[in-house]
Amino acid sequence: MNKFKLFSKAAIVGILTLSLAACGGGEKQGASSAASGKNEAKVDFPTKPVQMIVPFSPGGTTDSAARALAAVANKYLPNEQSVTIINKDGGAGTIGMSDVVQAKGDGYTIGMATSGPITIKTHSKEVAYKPEDFKPVIQVVATPNVLVVKADSKIKNFDDWMEYVKSNPGKFTYGTSGAGLTQHITMENVQVKTGLKTKHVPFKGGAPALTALLGGNIEGALVQTTEGLPHIQEGTLRPIWISGTFKPDELKDVPLLTEKDIDVEPDVWTGIVAPSSVPDEVVTILHDAFKKGLEDPSVIEAFNKIGADPVYKSTEDFQSIIDNDYKVNGEVLKAIGIK
Amino acid sequence: MNGFVQALTWKNLLFCILGVSVGMFVGVMPGLGPVAGTAILIPLTYGMEPTSAIIMLSGIYYGAMYGGTITSVLINIPGEAASVITCIDGHQLAKQGRAGVALGVSAIGSFVGGIVALIGLTFIGPPLADFALRFGPPEFFSLMLLGLMMLVGLMGKSLIKGFIAAIFGLLLSFIGIDPISGSTRFTFGLPEFFGGIDFVIVAMGLFGISEILFNADNQHKADKPAKVKGLFPRKDEWAPAMKSIGRGTGIGFLIGLVPGANAVLSSLASYSIEKKVSKNPDRFGNGAIEGVAGPESANNATSGSSLIPLFTLGLPSSPTVAVILGAFIMHGLQPGPKMFRENADFAWAVIASMFIGNIILLVMNLPLANIWGKVAQVPYKILLPLIMIFTMVGAYTVKNSVFDIGIMILFGFIGYLMKKLEIPIAATVLTLVLGSQLESSLLQSLAISNGSASIFFARPISAVLLVLTALILVGTILAGVKNKKELLGTDIEI
Numbered sequence: 001m002n003k004f005k006l007f008s009k010a011a012i013v014g015i016l017t018l019s020l021a022a023c024g025g026g027e028k029q030g031a032s033s034a035a036s037g038k039n040e041a042k043v044d045f046p047t048k049p050v051q052m053i054v055p056f057s058p059g060g061t062t063d064s065a066a067r068a069l070a071a072v073a074n075k076y077l078p079n080e081q082s083v084t085i086i087n088k089d090g091g092a093g094t095i096g097m098s099d100v101v102q103a104k105g106d107g108y109t110i111g112m113a114t115s116g117p118i119t120i121k122t123h124s125k126e127v128a129y130k131p132e133d134f135k136p137v138i139q140v141v142a143t144p145n146v147l148v149v150k151a152d153s154k155i156k157n158f159d160d161w162m163e164y165v166k167s168n169p170g171k172f173t174y175g176t177s178g179a180g181l182t183q184h185i186t187m188e189n190v191q192v193k194t195g196l197k198t199k200h201v202p203f204k205g206g207a208p209a210l211t212a213l214l215g216g217n218i219e220g221a222l223v224q225t226t227e228g229l230p231h232i233q234e235g236t237l238r239p240i241w242i243s244g245t246f247k248p249d250e251l252k253d254v255p256l257l258t259e260k261d262i263d264v265e266p267d268v269w270t271g272i273v274a275p276s277s278v279p280d281e282v283v284t285i286l287h288d289a290f291k292k293g294l295e296d297p298s299v300i301e302a303f304n305k306i307g308a309d310p311v312y313k314s315t316e317d318f319q320s321i322i323d324n325d326y327k328v329n330g331e332v333l334k335a336i337g338i339k
Numbered sequence: 340m341n342g343f344v345q346a347l348t349w350k351n352l353l354f355c356i357l358g359v360s361v362g363m364f365v366g367v368m369p370g371l372g373p374v375a376g377t378a379i380l381i382p383l384t385y386g387m388e389p390t391s392a393i394i395m396l397s398g399i400y401y402g403a404m405y406g407g408t409i410t411s412v413l414i415n416i417p418g419e420a421a422s423v424i425t426c427i428d429g430h431q432l433a434k435q436g437r438a439g440v441a442l443g444v445s446a447i448g449s450f451v452g453g454i455v456a457l458i459g460l461t462f463i464g465p466p467l468a469d470f471a472l473r474f475g476p477p478e479f480f481s482l483m484l485l486g487l488m489m490l491v492g493l494m495g496k497s498l499i500k501g502f503i504a505a506i507f508g509l510l511l512s513f514i515g516i517d518p519i520s521g522s523t524r525f526t527f528g529l530p531e532f533f534g535g536i537d538f539v540i541v542a543m544g545l546f547g548i549s550e551i552l553f554n555a556d557n558q559h560k561a562d563k564p565a566k567v568k569g570l571f572p573r574k575d576e577w578a579p580a581m582k583s584i585g586r587g588t589g590i591g592f593l594i595g596l597v598p599g600a601n602a603v604l605s606s607l608a609s610y611s612i613e614k615k616v617s618k619n620p621d622r623f624g625n626g627a628i629e630g631v632a633g634p635e636s637a638n639n640a641t642s643g644s645s646l647i648p649l650f651t652l653g654l655p656s657s658p659t660v661a662v663i664l665g666a667f668i669m670h671g672l673q674p675g676p677k678m679f680r681e682n683a684d685f686a687w688a689v690i691a692s693m694f695i696g697n698i699i700l701l702v703m704n705l706p707l708a709n710i711w712g713k714v715a716q717v718p719y720k721i722l723l724p725l726i727m728i729f730t731m732v733g734a735y736t737v738k739n740s741v742f743d744i745g746i747m748i749l750f751g752f753i754g755y756l757m758k759k760l761e762i763p764i765a766a767t768v769l770t771l772v773l774g775s776q777l778e779s780s781l782l783q784s785l786a787i788s789n790g791s792a793s794i795f796f797a798r799p800i801s802a803v804l805l806v807l808t809a810l811i812l813v814g815t816i817l818a819g820v821k822n823k824k825e826l827l828g829t830d831i832e833i
Contacts, residue, residue, distance in 0.1 A: 058378040064669055067382055085382075090738050091533035092516065098530060126528050173787050180521020201476075201786045202518055204779065207661060211598045211654045217475030218787060230653055230673045305671040 043281045045107055046081040050286075052272070053111045055096025057089040061226070061306055062270055065141055066112040068302035069293050076289040076296075093117035094127050101129040105277025107286065110137065113273045115182055115266065119325040123333050131326050135278055138287050139271035139313035139321065140294055141303070144244020145183050146228045146251065147174070148237040149220045150213060158255050161240050162196075169197040174220040175209030178202050180333075182268050183222040186243050189264045189332045190257065213237070224268055225251060226307035248309060266325050269311070271318055287315055342687025346695055351394055354387075355692045358395035359700050362402020367410055368733055372419040372539060373403035373659045375737065381666050389670035390685050394692040396666050397646075400659055401693065404602070404642050405449050405700050408635055409711055412441045414726055416547040420538055420772050421602035421638035423765050424610045426546065428623060428630030433712075440572050441631050442708035448584040448636035450701040455588045456595065456643025457693055460650065465676075468651040471596040476783035477794050479599060481804035483777040486604045488811050489611035490766055497761070504757070504766035511536055511767070512774025519782050531742045538772050539737050540747045545764045547730045548751025551723045553758050572628055580632045583613050587633035591640030598648060598656050602641040603772050606634035643693075649674050650686065 050073075054066045066085055073083040088096035097117045103109035111134075118134065121127050149155050155164055165172045176183040179202040187198060201218050203209040206227040213221045214236060221228070225248050231237040232251070239254045244267040247256060257264045272290060274283060293299055294310050303310050313321060345351065365376030376399050384392035407418030412429035425445065432441040459467070474482075490505055514525045515535030526532035572580055587609040594605040613633040614623045623630050645656040653675030655661035667674050678686050714722075734747040757764055788794035796802050 057375075058381055060665060063382075064665075067385070071385075086739070088739055089534075090740065091530040094530050094533060095738075095740070124523060126523055126526060126533075127530060170789070178521065179517065179519055184521065199786055199789070200519075201783050202521070202779070203783070204518075205661065207655050207664070208599060211472065211648075211652075211656075212475055212783075214652070214654070215472035215475050215598070217477075230675060230677075234653075234675060234677055306669055 043279070043285065044078075045282050045285050046077060047079060048108065049081055050077070050083045050108050050110060051086050052083050053096045053100050053109065054085055054087050055089065055093040055111065055113070055117060056087070058087050061141075061308055062112055062114055063087065064306045065270060065303060065308055068299045069140065069290060071302075072293050072296045072299055073289060076292040078285060078289075092121060094121050097134075098127075098129050100273065101133045101275055103275050105275045105279075107274060107278045107282035110272055110274045110286065112270065114270050115268055115325060118273070119322060120180060120182070120185060120329050120333075122326065123330050131322050133276050134273040134322075135276045135283055136315055136318040136322060137272040137274055137283055138290050138294075138315065139269055139318040140290065140310060141270040141308045142245065142267035142311035142313075143224045143226055143269075143309065144242045144246065144248070144256075144267050145186055145222055146225045146232075146242050146254065147220055147222050147240045148210075148213065148228045148232065149240055150216065151236050151238050153219070153238065155220075155240060156238070158241050158260060165196045165198060170199055172220060173199045173201050173218040174222055175201045175203050175212050175218045176222050177206040177209060177224075178204060182266060183224075185329055185332050186264060186266060187222055188336050189328065190243070190262060192332060192335050193262055193264060210237070229307065246309075246311070266328065267311075269321065270308075271313070283315060341684060342689075342691035343695075345390065345684060345688040346394065346691040351391055351688070351692060352695070354391045354395040355398050355696050356699055358398020359402035359405075359696045359703070361395075362399040362404075363406035363409075363700070363703070365399065366403035366406020366408075366418045368418070368729065371733060371736060372407075373400050374662055376403060377659060377662045377666070381662070381669065384666065384670075389672055390688050392670055393663075393666060393672075393685075393689050394696075396663055397689060397693060398696050400663060401453060401639070401642055401696065402700060404453075404639050405446065405704055408445045408449070409442060412438055412445070412631075413711060413714055414547070414722070415550050416726070416730070417542055417768075420542070420768075421606050421634075421641075423542065423546075423603065423768050423772075424606040424634040425631055427610070427765060428625075428627050431624065431626035432628070432631065435626055437626065439708050439712035440628065442711055443705060444572055444580055444628055444632045445635035446701055446704035446708060448580075448587060448632045449639040449704075450697055451584050452588045452591055452636035452639035452641075453643050453697040453700075454694065456592050456640045456646075457690065457697070459592055459644055460647050461690060464647045465651045467596055468648050471598060471648060472652070473800065474597045475798075476780045476787065477798050477801045478804065479597065480777065480780040480784055481795060481801040481808070482597065482600065482604070483773055483780060485804050485808045485811075486607055486773060487770070487777070488808050489607050490769060500760070500762045501766055504762045504764065505770045508767035508770030509774045509777075511541065511771045512778070515775075518775070518779040519786070531740065535775065536746065536771070537737055537743065538768070540734055540743050541750050541771055542768050543730045543734055544747040544750025545754035545757070545768060547726060548748060549754025549758055549764070551727055552751060552755040554719050554723055576628050579617075580628050583609075583629040583633035584636045586612060586616075587636035588640045591637030592644045594637075595641035595644030595656070596647060598654065599776065600641075600645075601657050601772070601776075602638035602645075603769060605637040605641040607769060609633040609637035650678070650690075651676065653678075 052066055052070060054063050056062045070083040070085050074080050088099055093114060094117045097111060097113060100109060100111035118131055122130055155161050174187060184200060191197060206223040209221045209223060210231060212218050228237060229250055232239055239251055241257055242251060242254050243257045243264050245265050294312055300310060365371040365373060377396050403419060407422040408425050410416045410418045411422040411425040412433050415426050415430040417423045417426055429441045432438060514532050516533060517524050523533055590609050591605040594600050610630060610633060613629045614620045617629060645660055648654045648656045649660050649664060653673060655664040664674060672678060672682060731744055734744045737743055754764055784794050795805060
């Protein structure tokens with residue numbers, strides 16, 4: 001009897017180690033055997049497929065944008081090499097991003113980054129990387145945020161809103177897609193800059209926040225323009241103001257916060273980053289290829305479908321956006337006491 | 340009717356069959372739930388025609404609800420959250436050699452639930468959706484509280500042990516990001532915990548791995564499960580089973596309309612109602628057919644009716660539906676009233692395909708139930724190592740993370756101890772699923788009311804739900820004073 005028991009337990013342990021080893025082995029493949037030709041005068045890159053880590057699950061906006069770019073990458077990368085997508089979900093995007101940081105600095109592992117995991121989460125002690133661990137390659141998408149209220153609300157425009165919030169401090173409830181995300185930080189920043197007081201109600205994602213707003217449970221919602229637009233066009237929600245660097249075509253008559261002299265303008269951006277140890281020549285090759293990809297008609301069409309605006313920023317501009325967002329977010333987080 | 344014509348073209352029919360088959364498959368595979376299944380396949384639909392793509396993806400969604408039942412019954416591992424309840428009586432039936440019956444009845448129940456929900460979607464969708472919107476955070480909190488009260492029905496031999504299990508699950512649900520401040524808590528500094536512990540990982544560990552360990556312990560005991568005895572219930576079981584299906588469908592349909600409510604809540608509610616109305620509740624936990632029929636109908640009705648807010652308002656009510664919404668958008672379609680105006684053909688074709696898909700699933704599942712039933716007869720020596728491999732691969736695929744495999748094995752040991760100590764595992768898993776929603780709806784409500792708890796009593800729907808909760812609580816305690824046994828629930832072995 002005893003022998004039997006022992007055997008079965010041993011078998012389980014055996015299977016366990018085997019599959020662990022198999023899983024672990026698969027991951028590192030591809031990163032090795034790269035460094036050849038690194039120190040030559042002219043860089044021959046890439047000579048094998050590049051993997052792009054998407055720190056979110058398949059099917060979301062970030063993933064769709066990454067896949068659209070990857071689909072045409074072989075047209076523009078030297079040696080007709082392709083880009084493969086790896087989804088590494090979890091930790092609000094920080095798991096995938098720390099994989100990028102830890103990857104070999106040969107340019108064969110890059111990441112599709114968004115503002116949150118790079119410029120907000122990095123203020124937490126528990127995230128093991130900092131923005132300077134990345135070398136930005138190119139910004140590809142930027143989305144402003146819009147404050148919406150229900151169509152039957154008394155608040156008709158920016159001035160109404162200002163007046164309402166001023167005369168009822170701490171009463172205006174607004175929903176966002178979650179605590180500590182760009183939208184939350186944006187409103188907190190508005191409060192720091194203007195002295196207004198509102199009440200934050202966090203949800204899990206933009207859609208539940210809009211559901212609560214449509215049901216009349218909260219008074220407003222601050223969401224990405226792409227999330228709010230369908231309901232605005234349907235006539236069930238009314239836009240009040242936009243925070244970001246630009247206005248989408250459909251919302252041309254809604255004021256930007258910066259037009260109302262409130263200095264708050266971070267977009268929710270998406271861009272490609274590489275580990276900081278990747279040589280500049282390789283970054284340039286990647287940048288040039290993805291810049292051409294961003295102008296490809298099929299990419300423009302795919303972005304259009306998911307409602308993302310292709311907003312190109314060069315390596316240098318992207319770097320200063322990251323630096324600035326990181327600094328501003330740090331100040332706001334400190335002011336409201338979140339670590 | 341035009342929708343049927345379009346849905347019945349060879350191509351769309353093919354994608355429908357493909358979708359429901361893949362759905363069955365992801366439902367059966369531990370770790371691969373409908374969320375992952377649809378998400379992984381979305382990129383494949385890039386080049387497809389929108390109608391075919393959505394037909395296939397929604398096929399995966401409701402197909403998975405059928406598939407999730409199979410593993411619950413056969414090997415006591417819930418394929419997705421809603422099937423946790425099915426494990427309780429379904430697996431007992433399998434142990435008695437009646438796996439075929441359990442699967443047959445749940446296929447019928449799932450069919451009825453799914454079809455009724457679709458009829459609701461077709462005819463009375465829009466007004467219902469408007470009503471459901473009134474369910475804000477306070478109402479949702481009260482509904483969750485009522486749901487947790489129903490857990491008492493699953494508590495097993497000892498109420499104390501039941502509470503230990505439930506509170507353990509609640510504590511697990513606190514791991515991750517604090518919903519109000521956004522800072523992390525209870526993560527031991529590990530970024531892997533930032534997003535919380537995935538329910539699937541915990542369930543596979545607590546149910547699956549522990550079952551393997553437990554059976555390895557009992558190797559010397561009976562190795563072969565009993566023979567499969569037919570597919571249909573005994574004559575005297577038909578009437579109660581059909582009634583359970585009816586009740587389950589009703590409950591599931593209503594709960595599916597509530598934004599954010601998931602199928603777990605409806606199968607839980609259905610199970611506890613079945614136990615309440617049953618003449619001899621002692622049978623529950625020992626293979627009561629009603630305990631399978633009711634919850635299975637309920638979770639399928641929920642998955643159907645939770646599409647109502649998506650189609651009529653463009654609002655997803657659960658994570659899987661959110662993935663499907665993503666697919667709509669990727670194909671340039673925005674669900675909502677506009678879709679019925681501008682793309683009516685498309686909308687009706689998708690709805691028609693769901694009717695067809697449900698029929699395909701029923702036709703597929705009845706004969707399959709017999710074959711699956713035979714799987715239950717594979718000797719444990721062969722079956723258990725196979726399950727071990729499947730669960731490990733499954734745990735890895737959830738987030739492509741080796742860390743999760745470790746977490747699953749850890750929970751396997753915890754589950755083994757819980758089984759030895761007779762602490763009900765289902766109570767832990769269900770509170771883990773419901774806990775974070777309970778917490779955020781409480782905090783959202785308090786944010787809205789500026790910290791005053793009166794919001795729960797001032798709003799009529801919420802007040803009614805709270806009164807119901809109180810009545811059940813008082814009733815249970817009174818019954819307990821009269822008859823100690825009822826307070827302690829009945830013998831449930833999970």
